[in-house]
């Protein structure tokens with residue numbers, strides 16, 4: 001129960017009485033908990049079969065003798081494998097969300113140089129689009145303490161959003177710089193942008209800007225929520241600057257690693 005106590009003054013300005021407003025949040029909390037539990041169980045159960053399906057799809061693709069099957073066969077198999085990858089991403093997002101809710105998101109921290117990791121993920125991102133040109137601008141960086149896998153997840157998410165929300169194509173600029181005790185990474189696109197009133201909300205669970213769903217982009221609004229959580233678990237911060245119809249810059253900052261830590 002949430003109690004709010006406010007004093008009630010008489011006309012001499014003395015406290016005459018107290019008003020107590022109680023709001024029962026138990027039921028609301030319980031519903032939230034049940035929802036998180038369901039998401040956790042469902043995504044966990046979906047993970048095993050989809051992982052097998054992915055493996056079978058890859059084996060089939062490797063086994064096909066291109067010369068003896070009709071071209072449509074190969075095309076359909078490629079499409080099927082791409083959709084399987086999408087489904088896997090979705091399931092992992094749900095799984096991560098329930099881990100965050102249950103405080104079970106674990107990190108394997110080690111000192112890393114973000115340049116190499118960024119270069120690798122920029123290269124991977126470029127493979128998914130021919131309409132965008134993704135450029136990486138780096139400089140010599142001090143190490144940061146980070147979980148390589150989780151950090152890669154953040155980069156993939158931000159780069160794929162930059163591609164997804166700039167449907168006409170264009171430049172995506174990924175930059176890494178050292179600023180005082182921080183390393184700052186920014187991902188800039190020249191896409192649809194984000195209205196001012198939505199700029200804080202996009203980091204909430206399941207929040208999507210209206211136009212995003214109307215415009216036909218797929219997604220469930222968990223990516224940025226997970227990214228911000230991962231960055232904050234690294235003692236860092238994440239934010240966005242954006243102008244509708246001009247583009248967005250997402251950035252995150254991580255503290256520089258010093259031996260004493």
Ligand code: ADP
Nearest residue numbers: 161162165202208209212219220221222223224
């Ligand atoms: P999803 O992409 O699955 O909807 P995200 O959590 O990654 O989920 O993003 C939440 C919302 O923030 C998106 O639905 C979109 O409206 C907005 N958004 C995210 N990245 C960008 C971007 N680079 N440009 C414009 N809008 C964005």
